[in-house]
Amino acid sequence: MPKPVDPVALTADLVRCPSVTPVEGGALVLLQALLSDAGFDCTRVDRGGVANLFARWGTRGANRSFGFNGHTDVVPVGDAAAWTHDPFGAEIVDGWMYGRGTTDMKSGVAAFVAAAIDFVRDTPPDGAVILTITGDEEGASVDGTVALLDWMATQGERMTHCLVGEPTCPNDMGEMMKIGRRGSMTAFVTATGVQGHSAYPHRAKNPMSALVKLLAKLEEKPLDAGSAHFDASTLAITTIDCGNPANNVIPARGTATVNIRFNDLHSGDSLSRWVQDCAQTVQHESGVQFDVRLSISGESFLTPPGDFSAMVARAVQAETGRVPVTSTSGGTSDARFVKNHCPVVEFGLVGKTMHQVDERVQVDQIGQLKTIYSRILQDYFA
CATH class of the missing domain: 3.30.70.360 (Alpha-Beta Plaits)
Incomplete structure (x- = not known):
């Protein structure tokens, strides 16, 4: 039986791709190969010099299509000499992985890709699993998730619900999820x-x-x-x-x-x-x-609390012991585009070090995030 996809190793592979907006850096090429081998129908949806990836397991137009959204592009390193570790080295020291994008948000992408591949292989659902991954979230965001959603509309592709894997927790894993943004x-x-x-x-x-x-x-x-x-x-x-x-x-x-x-x-x-x-x-x-x-x-938007957000909250609580606060705080994210397509919530890692020198993520939390996403998929298609 195939081994489960290791989200930590996948995070490291993605961090080693120098995908500073709008450079693809090899990250989407890597993901497309991995997802294609796992039976996902993959399409590059590039526009305006920006690389994007659409991946679907299951049939187009399924009654239930759970989607994940995320990005592989990262902000510039800044002063590389100020970093303790190579910004694109994905070095693991004392339980922390260092590198640009470890928190925002290559670990989130790795966790939902790993969860999706294992889920459709082990318990093929009655429905579709869709991944929309962009290389333009940290930039102008004109040809990223927007381009993916535009392409989906022309192709008859649709997510019935979507989870954006941005970092949402201020200090502790599981403490907060986003149901809207200013x-x-x-x-x-x-x-x-x-x-x-x-x-x-x-x-x-x-x-x-x-x-x-x-x-x-x-x-x-x-x-x-x-x-x-x-x-x-x-x-x-x-x-x-x-x-x-x-x-x-x-x-x-x-x-x-x-x-x-x-x-x-x-x-x-x-x-x-x-x-x-x-x-x-x-x-x-x-x-x-x-x-x-x-x-x-x-524009500001809100996904009113309901069955979808409650399902995500239950999965988070089951794996972390915390009931996440529903919040609309923080900056903008690509959820502002997804909300025009389907109901959307956001849940991801602790974001304290994103965009900083020595950006880093606790290694054990990457695996924990995959487990949360796996539980969400299981509950959604139960």
Whole structure:
């Protein structure tokens, strides 16, 4: 009888693939070969220079199709000299595996791939198991999971439910699962006035003063106090600049960037109108011209607690002894795209070291995550 797929060895193999967004690095090639050998129907769905992999075991259009979603791309290493261990070495020291992507999220991908292969081999389900794996989650995310879902729509492929394997636990394995995410919007603001001598400010029109007034107006009061399933929305000023090297010149132009993370009391459109209205008000008061460019990378969404989230929670509790808190905290993930396709929840490892120097994962938790995913598959098709 074939041996079970070792998720630790698979994680190490994936970490050794230098798949910094948008470079494929060999990670999806490795997974396609492994899944094809296990009887999965695999298709590369590449778009816009981004590599993606679709894999299905079972028949297309099955009444029940459980899906896993994840990514093999990773953020840059940064200063390699600051790492204690090779960022792409997957070295194991004192029970920890070190390397870029060990936490976010090659271990999660390895765990659900291993669980899926063993499950369909040992207990072939009445339905389909679908894996959608992208190389563009850490980048613009335009040609990653979105491309996979677009392709699935044209091919008649469908998941009835999906679990995204992103790290979800703040400190301890099993403590948290995600049933939604806040939306994210960025405003890129340019203020244009009239350059002049700082000793004669009445002859100039200072864009920086107007810009500061606009930013103060945006920060004037909280956006909300939170909602039933979401914390309060937040607004953060992330950059202010005018590129002015002189202390006696009022610049002609200044820029600022503002990021808003918003809950289900708002939409990208409603917040866009609010930011534009505030800019128009300050423009009218100051005479400084404002140009506001808005980018909405995702709307807030919620998968209401129900049978699906309860099933995932039971599996987590059975393997960890913890009942995971249902949360909508954190940044965005590709679940924001999957939610338009089917109900989606997220559960994965402890994410404390993701994107950091010496990113690492506890080796025993990789196997534990595979066991949780295996139990979810067994319960889903029971």
